[in-house]
Amino acid sequence: MPVPQPPVPPEPRRPLTLRDVSEASGVSEMTVSRVLRNRGDVSVATREKVLAAAKGLGYVPNKIAGALASQRVNLVAVVIPSLGNLVFPEVLAGVSETLEDTGLQPVFGVTNYSPDREEAVLYEMLSWRPSGVIVAGLEHSDAASAMLRNAGIPIVEIMDVDGEPIDSVVGISHMRAGREMARAIVAAGYRRIGFLGTKMPLDHRARKRMEGFEAGLAEAGLALADREFYSGGSALAKGREMTQAMLARSPDLDFLYYSNDMIGAGGLLWCLGQGLDVPGKIGLAGFNGVDLLDGLPVRLATMDACRREIGQQAAKIVAGQSGSGLIGGERIELTPRLQPGDTIRKA
Amino acid sequence: MPVPQPPVPPEPRRPLTLRDVSEASGVSEMTVSRVLRNRGDVSVATREKVLAAAKGLGYVPNKIAGALASQRVNLVAVVIPSLGNLVFPEVLAGVSETLEDTGLQPVFGVTNYSPDREEAVLYEMLSWRPSGVIVAGLEHSDAASAMLRNAGIPIVEIMDVDGEPIDSVVGISHMRAGREMARAIVAAGYRRIGFLGTKMPLDHRARKRMEGFEAGLAEAGLALADREFYSGGSALAKGREMTQAMLARSPDLDFLYYSNDMIGAGGLLWCLGQGLDVPGKIGLAGFNGVDLLDGLPVRLATMDACRREIGQQAAKIVAGQSGSGLIGGERIELTPRLQPGDTIRKA
């Protein structure tokens, strides 16, 4: 009489290894490995046996072991200051999209505009020995710069080209963007100009834009008539508040330059709500060209920061697909286009 | 006479290993390892020698080797459908923030709402043997579900609680959110109601919201009077267009429910531009509670989706800090609050 067997206790779930697939399929580990990576010639029969066994077991390869053995890692570190900014998610989308068919995988890290956090994040990421690094900005702590220089992999600094890159760089000149906006404003006949921006000493790009802007005004013998900075809160709401405050303080201003489109849009809505004559009595401009705002009743003048394309180009360089023939040290300066919208007087 | 030596040729840059630090400091690899990980007792003298050598050389540990040896990986996989949505960056921010002091590192992957891409991304991520997975939604391909179930690590499905979780779940009931919005609208006296949303069959949460909404209307014997879906483009602009189109087609509508705040804001701006009486003649509501819109002249009624908190709670579960004492299988349902704003009539 058959003794009833207790059900086989489920084994403590140890992750499956190549060896398990090897045993299940009766094929050597090495050949299993070859099948799973599509490397080398394997007979169709063997291949199918292996594939069936792997799928049946639910095997997921261990890339940690693979990377250690092959000294190859399909990860690309992407380090950005913030996710709240709307700008960076777009860059990430460009990177993500371009990397999709390369076998490379982006890994994101966020620094909150803190050089210390940037250093920590880079250290952490480099310790995974990625195939490349894409990092926002040209300003890094000494230690971070040293790490990047010594990493021995492609480094692409993005967003900004005003400075000394470590290796490759893809971005726009914020200095120039600011200057050109100033020229356009001056050319349109505005003279009493205010600046509204974020209070972020560590946002070097915003700073460079403002410097370029002031330089552009200076060419025409002008200087900023007023300025105001904010931090935190909803950008749209801040734009309203700051605009109101500035115009209360300096009612004779005839132009407001905002360091980003969101506060610009807030300011624009406020001006419209007040019934101010835009762009006749007062002109407005922002920066970034976020298409998020396309549906506003009046289009804010802005300058496209080429965010998505920056992500794409950077990804291409890391993937070795830039087509330049260069091996590192590339420099791609994109040109932001002025989008005059409806908030600058026509010349 | 000293023969002039040629300068030492710079060695081909091989990544530094523990062995290099060991040799430079005259301490065994094992002890160097202990110092670098703050494990076990090491004399102060030895520690300092090692630290000095490591810093001097610019040593960056190899986590791949470390992870293989220790069978521990400090990575948490975070898989989301999109970065363009504004919602997900906020969730990421919550995750990122909470993980900051745990020694865990988020790694993000994007699926573009495609189940196939989700499966591929999960496979890729699981092959790095992360400590946990945070994934948006409860709907996955069979293969993806199987992978997650077999991974043997904490899995947290987020955003949505309407369904069968694999392990833990943190989110809101979109079904309920839709129903409650419907009830609020009906209670405020609106009767001819239109729905405007994204044409995304794979956005299950938007679908559930609409289903809940219709169920809520049905309780009052009502049905949607009109509906329209869009895809692509700037949400704000789409909101304007769709609103105009819908009101042209169904001029007798007295309420518009939008599947997200951005198109809702577009619609609101259009209505205001037309001089329509909001919320008297027509009411409006969106979904998400994005504070981005705080600066609009009129506050759109909406419902907070608790995005940041979802990220935080999910991260806590993965980090084993949820405080529930549970080991897996947690269920956290957050309650979205109705924010009536200025676009629903007061009762």
Place this chain on the structure above:
DNA sequence: CTGAAAGCGCTAACAA
């Protein structure tokens, strides 16, 4: 407190 030995799971290189 410090060191030596033995792998982690996989792949490069070579052999059959």
Place this chain on the structure above:
DNA sequence: TTGTTAGCGCTTTCAG
């Protein structure tokens, strides 16, 4: 076409 051997750079374990 397939299998064998020897590590990848680190940590675990155990012995001084």
